[in-house]
Amino acid sequence: MKTFNGERIYLRKIEINDITDRVMDWFEDKELMEFYTNSKKTITKETLIQSIKSGEEKGNLYTYGIFTNDEDILIGTIKLGPINFNHRISDLVILLGDRNYLGKGLAVEAIKVGNELAFEEFDIRKLFGGMYESNVPSIKAYTRAGWLVEGNLKGFYLHNGQNEDRILVGCFNPKYFSNEEIEKIASNQKRYYQL
Numbered sequence: 001m002k003t004f005n006g007e008r009i010y011l012r013k014i015e016i017n018d019i020t021d022r023v024m025d026w027f028e029d030k031e032l033m034e035f036y037t038n039s040k041k042t043i044t045k046e047t048l049i050q051s052i053k054s055g056e057e058k059g060n061l062y063t064y065g066i067f068t069n070d071e072d073i074l075i076g077t078i079k080l081g082p083i084n085f086n087h088r089i090s091d092l093v094i095l096l097g098d099r100n101y102l103g104k105g106l107a108v109e110a111i112k113v114g115n116e117l118a119f120e121e122f123d124i125r126k127l128f129g130g131m132y133e134s135n136v137p138s139i140k141a142y143t144r145a146g147w148l149v150e151g152n153l154k155g156f157y158l159h160n161g162q163n164e165d166r167i168l169v170g171c172f173n174p175k176y177f178s179n180e181e182i183e184k185i186a187s188n189q190k191r192y193y194q195l
Contacts, residue, residue, distance in 0.1 A: 006113040011064040026097030088125040111145035127171040149189040
């Protein structure tokens with residue numbers, strides 16, 4: 001099976017037998033899930049498998065496992081999609097589920113490899129996403145992986161009974177965006193969020 005390699009991790013499409021009880025425990029961890037899904041729906045093994053199969057069948061959503069190079073341990077997932085093939089844009093969502101690997105820069109590395117995967121394998125022009133303003137670790141991980149803050153949506157989320165902004169981020173394939181375009185976006189980041 002094809003892999004996409006970083007220094008300490010690699011990505012490959014997740015298989016059904018990768019989805020063990022250990023992996024499902026990640027989706028029971030309230031702290032990990034606080035910002036993961038906007039729907040707040042419970043993710044079960046059945047719904048996760050159905051989502052993976054459905055995305056593959058439709059050809060617009062792909063789930064990759066994040067594996068360590070040294071021990072070949074599944075430590076998280078990256079979801080690419082849904083892909084809009086008309087505009088060649090996509091979301092890229094990461095979950096570093098194994099707490100033993102948090103705080104080591106592996107999320108940043110996984111996002112960088114995910115960027116390359118999206119640009120080279122799927123010819124995505126632009127990756128985009130949004131996160132809660134209070135989810136500082138996620139914002140830092142994406143921006144350290146080459147993403148730029150493009151804006152914010154005031155009071156987009158209702159989080160713990162309070163209005164909270166959504167920070168909008170994007171990553172631009174240099175095949176489709178000039179250095180000048182990317183630098184202009186980078187120069188405007190502080191208007192929307194202080195890193």
